[in-house]
Amino acid sequence: MLSRTADNLYWLARYVERAEYLARILDATLRLTALPLAYVGAGNEWQSAVATAGCADAFAAAYPEANEDTVTHFLAFSPANPSSIRCCLESARVNARAVRTALTVEMWDTINGAWLELKKWSDGPSSRQDFSSFLRWVIESSLRFDGSAYRTMLRNDAYWFSRLGLYIERADNTARILDVKYHLLLPAIEPVGGPLDYFQWASILRSVSALTAYHWVYRENVKPWLVAELLILRDEMPRSLASCYENLVQNADRIARAYGRQGLAQRQARTIRARLENSRIEQIFQEGLHEFLNDFIKDNNQFGAAVTQQYLV
Amino acid sequence: MRISIAHSTVYRYEPPANGAVQVLRLTPRNHDSQYVARWRIDVSPDAQLAMREDAFGNITHVFSAARPLPEIRVDVDGEVETQDGNGVVRGTAERFPQSLFLRDTDLTRADAAIRALAEEIGTANGCIPLDSLHALMRRLHDEIAYDTALTNTPMSAAEAFALKRGVCRDLTHAFIAVARCLGIPARYVAGYLQLADGITEQEAGHAWAEAFVPDLGWVGFDPANAICQTDAYVRVAVGLDSLGAAPVRGARYGISAESLEVAIKVGQ
DSSP: OOHHHHHHHHHHHHHHHHHHHHHHHHHHHHHHHTSOHHHHOSSOHHHHHHHHTTOHHHHHHHOSOOSHHHHHIIIIIOSSSTTSHHHHHHHHHHHHHHTGGGSOHHHHHHHHHHHHHHGGGTTOOSSHHHHHHHHHHHHHHHHHHHHHHHHHSOSSHHHHHHHHHHHHHHHHHHHHHHHHHHHHHTTOSSOTTSHHHHHHHHHHHHHTTOHHHHHHHHOSOOOHHHHHHHHHTOTTSTTSHHHHHHHHHHHHHHHHHHHTOOOHHHHHHHHHHHHHHHOOHHHHHHHOHHHHHHHHHHHHHHHHHHHIIIIIO | OEEEEEEEEEEEEEEEESEEEEEEEEEOOOBTTEEEEEEEEEESSSOEEEEEEOTTSOEEEEEEEOSOEEEEEEEEEEEEEEOOOTTEEOSOOOOSOGGGGGOOOGGGOOOHHHHHHHHHHHHHTTTOHHHHHHHHHHHHHHHSEEOGGGTTSOOOHHHHHHHTEEOHHHHHHHHHHHHHHTTOOEEEEEEEEOOTTOOOEESSOEEEEEEEETTTEEEEEETTTTEEOOTTEEEEEEESSTTTTOSEEEEEESSOEEEEEEEEEEEO
8 A cells, every 4th residue: 555545544534533522622611611600610611622622822822812702713613723623624535535445435425525514614603502513513424434434444454544543643632631621620629529520520521422431430420530540541441542552553463464564653552552551540640640641642642653654654 | 573372281180179269370461562462261161260460460360160170271372472672671560669579488588508699799790780680690590400300399499509400480589589689679470482492382381580670670581591581581470489470370179189281382
């Protein structure tokens, strides 16, 4: 397979995953801001949404203030923000078109259909309700795309490269949301277990669609350290860092076997996977969650760079 | 390096045992230079097989059956991808501070001869841990003759050192005993070694030691071969001595004679 093709497949999956993640953050923020102030505290949720999306600097340069209008526009519709939902879907479609023959009809239809449908919203949403249905539509498009890839794609290097993109992006997103939210929340004067805690943590879990999973795994109140454990170390949680890396190791391994040669990317993935597997949440807290997540994001980027170096350029 | 491993253990009881409980430490964990690509444990009788973690972070399977058993067969097979870490073992599951591995056990207790060796090596190497450990590894390799006839003779470090003969287990015990005398935390590692001469069939698993060197971390030393751990080594379990890291430990009910057969295949 040409490096260029692999590159397109990789980025196609990354952009679709990122669009879904942004939609989930916006959805969780909308829910939080709809609650009475007494429940959620006076913190600026919209500011934190921008920080979780990882584009706080670009936002600050473009807008004077973070509120519902500016943030929804910036994260969802802005053509100037390269990682807005709109730009993600457009880039995904550009990448998909370049490798049209490597995709199945279902995948192409989903991504092309999403791109056509996007035009309906080019002037922004007409109301809050309209915006909600937009977010739902983005999430559904991503699910449909992922599902068609899973059900219709031949299991060869094309599929494996697209999975690499998907899981790298997902691991990055999970680490980021946990990092930002933990820092906004931990210094709270509010006693642990108060309503502030409950709604904030529930919203984090909801933004990675893990609220129900949490209750299945732990069967108790939402507690910060358990949320962190679920999203970092639990293999059975499909968005956790551990699970993302299990998948990355497997897919990188399959590529290595198919090509009969392995390198830095495989070694790095295995190393990160082993670390996650051998860590325990008490240890992570002792050494500092922020440091752990920062290191992880750095390692994850390095792994992404290694994949690019080895296969995509 | 991709190493494939097949390890089968058969216990035969005559007359059949009334039941058995066994702890299997036969599942390797991932660490920085080791990734378990595929691993499977099969136990012949229908029985409970529960996976958990022991105090050292080793993965164990507890196997129990309470009915007449003429034989128990434990088959393990899998593939492990390894890299050469220059002897240093990073990213392992650590459940205790290193100082725990200074603790003596019956099998690794030092006697006068071992203490004398420790002192001699310590002074010769100016108490630099890494140099002392390398010198110790070569010394034991030269001094203790490898003798597979002693596989089934349990010996302590002091006995093996006095006898000047032993298998990898005894050399490792001696290594650990001396290292601990030098104030260096050391532990026993059970695992598999892919032999350089291409022979795949082996009679027993391999054993070596890990010692904690400041600034480096845990470093694997194999006194039986006088080299540090390479990518030919698959690390399965650690413990304070060979009993703590034993692949299979257990008990059977009923008075019966037991015979044991082990076949190990380690290849690429």
